[in-house]
Amino acid sequence: MDDLLTRLENTSPDNEEDQHIISMAASWLGRTCPVIPHYQTNISKPQTDFRDQLQSCLPSLNIEEEKSLNSLPPVDLLLPDHNMVIEIQGPSHYVSGDFNTRNGSTLLKIALLQKAGFEVIEIPVNQLRSRDSIKLYIDQIKTRVDIPPQGHGSVLLKSGAADEKYGTAYI
Numbered sequence: 149m150d151d152l153l154t155r156l157e158n159t160s161p162d163n164e165e166d167q168h169i170i171s172m173a174a175s176w177l178g179r180t181c182p183v184i185p186h187y188q189t190n191i192s193k194p195q196t197d198f199r200d201q202l203q204s205c206l207p208s209l210n211i212e213e214e215k216s217l218n219s220l221p222p223v224d225l226l227l228p229d230h231n232m233v234i235e236i237q238g239p240s241h242y243v244s245g246d247f248n249t250r251n252g253s254t255l256l257k258i259a260l261l262q263k264a265g266f267e268v269i270e271i272p273v274n275q276l277r278s279r280d281s282i283k284l285y286i287d288q289i290k291t292r293v294d295i296p297p298q299g300h301g302s303v304l305l306k307s308g309a310a311d312e313k314y315g316t317a318y319i
Contacts, residue, residue, distance in 0.1 A: 189214035194273045195224050195236045198282065202234075205286050209293070220260055230293045232267045236276070247272050267292070 191214060202225075203211055212226040217233075225234040239245030241254040250258075250270075261268050269289065275281050 189222050192236065192238060192273075194238070194276050198234075198236055198271070198276060198285075199225055201282055202286055202289065206290065206293075217261065217264065217266070221257055223261070227289075227293065230267070231265060232269065232289075232292065233261055234269045234271065234289070236273055237270050238273045242272075247274050 195213075199211060199213060203209065209227065210229050212228060213224065214222040215226045216222045217226070223233045224236050226232070227234070235241075235258070237250070237254065239247070241250055243249040243251050258268050258270065269285075269292075271285055275285070
């Protein structure tokens with residue numbers, strides 16, 4: 149780890165990706181990082197659309213957007229009253245953009261959030277293309293924040309749909 153931190157100190161300020169990954173690794177290991185990386189926020193249209201849909205279904209739900217937690221890269225949506233994070237995962241979060249295999253920095257961020265006590269819900273952006281799919285995600289979030297889903301035809305996905313290795317909730 150000392151070698152990695154030395155590498156970070158010698159990393160060009162333009163190489164933000166290396167700084168972010170090494171900073172998260174230091175956090176995972178409980179080590180002080182010699183720099184605090186600057187994270188640029190990026191609010192995507194799918195993120196905005198999902199937030200708007202969620203807020204319209206649950207008007208009293210407190211939703212924060214692009215919030216940095218514990219010196220980690222910002223999370224897409226934070227439900228602070230429920231200690232829950234919702235990440236809308238675009239192709240850049242996956243190896244080869246395939247929506248099958250998450251990349252290392254995404255896995256590390258999710259693991260650090262879970263280690264800090266947050267429930268993390270990852271939603272692959274390709275799953276937000278239909279109203280029915282969005283409704284399924286919102287119904288699942290309602291259940292997790294103890295608000296019963298409304299209307300006929302609400303479907304709750306089985307809680308067994310989780311990434312066993314990393315404990316990430318998929319809905």
